[in-house]
Amino acid sequence: MAKFFKIVVTSEMAGAKKPSPLIFNYALEKAGASLENSVMIGDDLNTDIQGALELGMKAIYFNPNQKSNNTNVWKEVSNLDEIKNILL
Numbered sequence: 001m002a003k004f005f006k007i008v009v010t011s012e013m014a015g016a017k018k019p020s021p022l023i024f025n026y027a028l029e030k031a032g033a034s035l036e037n038s039v040m041i042g043d044d045l046n047t048d049i050q051g052a053l054e055l056g057m058k059a060i061y062f063n064p065n066q067k068s069n070n071t072n073v074w075k076e077v078s079n080l081d082e083i084k085n086i087l088l
Contacts (some may be wrong), residue, residue: 006031006033007030009023009027009030013028014026018044019046019047019050021051024052025055027053035057039057039059039060040052040057040060041060041062042059042060043061043062043064045071048061053071053073058074059075060075060076060083060086061076062077062083063076064079065078
């Protein structure tokens with residue numbers, strides 16, 4: 001899956017932690033990516049997914065244990081291979 005990622009951003013690099021919009025904006029800037037063409041992939045609804053959704057970014061919720069939730073995500077997967085199929 002490495003071919004799908006131009007850069008990896010950490011909270012230390014961005015000077016902010018998720019769900020702050022600062023880290024998402026920093027990642028977009030570093031990747032030279034637009035919000036409309038970006039997707040957040042995460043396994044934490046409160047930080048990864050909610051932070052992306054509040055910014056208006058698409059989000060894929062990696063939910064391997066298929067925990068019930070009411071979050072309106074773009075896609076939800078329980079297996080990492082499903083992500084690859086979505087992004088292709």
